[in-house]
Amino acid sequence: MSNKTQQQLEHHSTLSTIRTKIGLAPEAPILDEHDVHEHLTWSSVRHIFREPFAEFFGVFIMVLFGDGSVAQVLLSTGEKSAPGGNGFGQYQSISWGWGLGVMLGIYVAGDSGGFLNPAVTFCFCLFRKLPWRRFPIYFLAQFLGGFVGSGVVYANYINAINSLEGHGIRTVPPSTTATASIFCTYPQAFMTKASQFFSEFIASAILMFVIFALKDDSNPGAMGKTGAGQMFPLALFFLIFGLGACFGWETGYAINLARDFGPRLMSYILGYGHGVWSAGGYYFWIPMVAPFCGCTFGAVLYDVFVYTGPESPINSPWLGFKYLLTGGYWRKKKDQEKYDV
């Protein structure tokens, strides 16, 4: 960047300042030779919001495919005119939808790291020194991605919803024509509150444990591999598919506030009524809280038993509680900028 004019340097410095204020790293992850457009107004905006845009569109694509697959299967259940004579998909199509939605979302959101889930971002802050200042704007971007994405799915399937439920009628489970579960998750009737929480908790813990394993480049095992590398997005497909096939029945494997609360709010706005909050005994808060608890548990498990890198507080005295109690950990956070992801 040495051949930049004084004016360019000043402009660049302004952008860095704004980026820092909203919680991002001073330098946006943009190739040097692509940096030439930042004098354009919009390019400056894109420069500033690079990672939030990435997270927004990552979750947006994920929810388009995920909610889209639920919509198609649910609305066409038993359709005899379908090729094969039994609807345009089955339960397993939904595993495909969410699995490949996450995979493609990660490709889309490469600029930001492709977290796509506030609980995952949270764990990267807590255990991998992603600066905490990133969390709020990533969170906002992820939430909005899910919110907007589910709106597009609604727009696409509005005729089919009308034809199943009737014009102007929108219901939530256990109504037999309920279409609210296109948007967000509702628990099975036989689930107690504790079971609901546990089901989301365990699925989130598995999610985080495996993500940390797939991203662990310090693993010099006998197979000579170091993390999943370029297979990461594909491995995530299998991971999410697996959660759907193995832990998806009881509560619908929300495991993600952005994927559940965003669309839930959208469905409330679209007229599904108070039921989106009260169904399942006010179940709605569980997929907001349990993923954070579950992911943290999964991350602790991985770091306690497997991870050896210095980024994790688990690998400091008293498994990190010493810093926590003495305040040292929080003070030390100021020089963690060097780990800036």
Add this chain to the structure above:
Amino acid sequence: MSNKTQQQLEHHSTLSTIRTKIGLAPEAPILDEHDVHEHLTWSSVRHIFREPFAEFFGVFIMVLFGDGSVAQVLLSTGEKSAPGGNGFGQYQSISWGWGLGVMLGIYVAGDSGGFLNPAVTFCFCLFRKLPWRRFPIYFLAQFLGGFVGSGVVYANYINAINSLEGHGIRTVPPSTTATASIFCTYPQAFMTKASQFFSEFIASAILMFVIFALKDDSNPGAMGKTGAGQMFPLALFFLIFGLGACFGWETGYAINLARDFGPRLMSYILGYGHGVWSAGGYYFWIPMVAPFCGCTFGAVLYDVFVYTGPESPINSPWLGFKYLLTGGYWRKKKDQEKYDV
């Protein structure tokens, strides 16, 4: 090529001239050491039409698998003698067929870039400086690939079609024995014209948005990856599978003029009658027009919010409208040959 005789050089120059005239780059993408056969008549022809041949066979293979999967599932619906007792496939088999058809088509069409879709070529011209002169011959090749491919599928399944519809009887939906949807897409009965358009539009936009993300080698994100690389064909399998599983019910996710109009014309010629045009309220133009609109929208979305490379007009003053209005953009096209793909 320095050790070529004068005669060889002249011949080579003739080939380059012809290639330029039909809209291709002067040099065909052929290894230097494989260039020795161009004195043979047919090798010269192949030299000239290298990329169009690639696009033709790419779409040909794609439609063989795609239309083939529809044929097998639709014609064998409910067949009790099948292993498993319920037909030779289900709706999901069609997602497989189109997904892997696109994947293998891309491997086949490596010489041309593997666009396989006029709307995708269109967006690469508009946003990635693929010369516009390429468009007509690629378009023709893609259309013919779909046209011929669907004919082969018909030839293969003619007995089974006869045995379902009756000899000489060929019907289009909503006839209960309709087999026309083997070839091209027909909308569900509950869809309004606007919904039909929107459904194709949104699916095309997702297609283009994700393709641009997968091909974005300037993405220096935290994961250290730059586009999908050698995983591109596999990622396209998941993308197309996902469109089928999540947005495939309402209008059959045509999202491609070559895949829909080519086979539709073939089915008209094969005797399916005027209905192939009039069905669904003269729906046939929607999968011709909507993919161009949708893909353009998806490409704009990607370039506005994510892409930083200088090839995109979005990354020029007034998001490219300045050049457009002052004519500068069009004048500048003359020196875009250097981006020749």
Add this chain to the structure above:
Amino acid sequence: MSNKTQQQLEHHSTLSTIRTKIGLAPEAPILDEHDVHEHLTWSSVRHIFREPFAEFFGVFIMVLFGDGSVAQVLLSTGEKSAPGGNGFGQYQSISWGWGLGVMLGIYVAGDSGGFLNPAVTFCFCLFRKLPWRRFPIYFLAQFLGGFVGSGVVYANYINAINSLEGHGIRTVPPSTTATASIFCTYPQAFMTKASQFFSEFIASAILMFVIFALKDDSNPGAMGKTGAGQMFPLALFFLIFGLGACFGWETGYAINLARDFGPRLMSYILGYGHGVWSAGGYYFWIPMVAPFCGCTFGAVLYDVFVYTGPESPINSPWLGFKYLLTGGYWRKKKDQEKYDV
């Protein structure tokens, strides 16, 4: 190998002589540092039959999974005690079985190139200068792999076959309890002889066309890729899965003499009676002959329209017919040893 004793050199030379006599390359594809055991009797045998062993086990594994999947789905059709309540698999499981059988078979048969199909070997001889002398012993190995593999499947499922057909009763389609189609393919009743041939022909042509595309390292296309590389076995999974999902109903996509005739002979020996030959109007010869015709056609198509390498006779005067007619091609075969694969 310079530090070998005189005795070792003599022994090595004996092995090379035997290998040459049975049609193989003088040097076996074995790492130099692994060559130390050839003084052991059995290691010498393995040294001699390296590629035939590889082809045998490649086809063996392929048929175990392929015929195994047919057996499981067919024999458990409608089984209500299965998880899910409807048998241990469906038609699609068979696409999985054959697809992954071929994929894993290729990994197993890396030493020989992993042809697994006499028609594919045939096309590599004809169009890629694999020496013709290889063909007989590869053919024998492939045939035996299918023969033995299907026997193991029978041994594994003998109880279930007894419980479906009755002890000592073995029938071929169209018997409603027929289990002969576990082993080899039988055509649907509505197929004419010409259609049977065409169906196998077209599937074989697609097979060969795509294999040549996936193996074409001279393809310097815009995507910067050269063939499928290490993705080859995975791409073959998708190719075979696709043939099963899109062209698998009418004649069962045999497309391989080793996979069809080997198991057919086994089933005859096991007591399925004369019907294994006479069923479908003496259909049995079609999956023996059509794959050779179809694969050759697919290979010609690829080489005429896409391939530029000098190995293909298509890239010689008169598309190779000149050499053929003048005898030059056959004479030239003597110095093709340098292409030895």
Add this chain to the structure above:
Amino acid sequence: MSNKTQQQLEHHSTLSTIRTKIGLAPEAPILDEHDVHEHLTWSSVRHIFREPFAEFFGVFIMVLFGDGSVAQVLLSTGEKSAPGGNGFGQYQSISWGWGLGVMLGIYVAGDSGGFLNPAVTFCFCLFRKLPWRRFPIYFLAQFLGGFVGSGVVYANYINAINSLEGHGIRTVPPSTTATASIFCTYPQAFMTKASQFFSEFIASAILMFVIFALKDDSNPGAMGKTGAGQMFPLALFFLIFGLGACFGWETGYAINLARDFGPRLMSYILGYGHGVWSAGGYYFWIPMVAPFCGCTFGAVLYDVFVYTGPESPINSPWLGFKYLLTGGYWRKKKDQEKYDV
């Protein structure tokens, strides 16, 4: 490590001593730059038990997904409220569950080599010079992984089990509401004892044969590949999926003591009663013994017919029996430490 203090060196030496005593290699597979925490108490524990922890969590993840998929499909069979109207999965979902469970388990267990199966460890000891001293602690870790994993699945699905079987009622097949097969395998009623054994034997033999092929880096075949490399975990997905789709009906493809006996013991403790041992004519010992026999047979087959490396006793005089009989092989084991994996 030259800049370590005397104290650090002593501590490190203590850890190495303990590791050697429990059968592991003196040096844990940890990056040098990550070695700095070993003065912390817990980090020392983790240092000592690195590979056992890896095996534990690998099997743990595998069983979570595997048993989880059986639980979801079995417990929700026929559920009409599911999207698609027919339960939350089918038999094939179980193939997915076990296949991706193994794939993700291998990623998790990279530190130890990812054996996940005592019979596989056994064969690596016998045929690839993995020191025998490793076997006991790997075995224990694998067993505990399966034991604990199945307990978590039970905890997650306890409500659904209660609602199918009734509170406090737990039954084993052939009870029509049996849920014991969530945990471990039970044979089909028509199987004789010999067939049970054969079915497990053949599936285990295929497993080991293909694993050795995928890991064979000395294979310099025509495809230029050397083993499956970074595709190994993905190839294992296909291998396990295939065993489920092709050899999974008769005895449930246990092929792994850790996956079968661990969960079986857990189900006994959880109250499924004596039936977990007596069902199928005291079938329980078959998935304990047959995998060792089958894997050994598969490994012998591979080494006899394909493998050329010096690690295998097959590649020593009299196919290894000479050393065995003269005691030389066992004496030689002392200097096999250099192959330490």
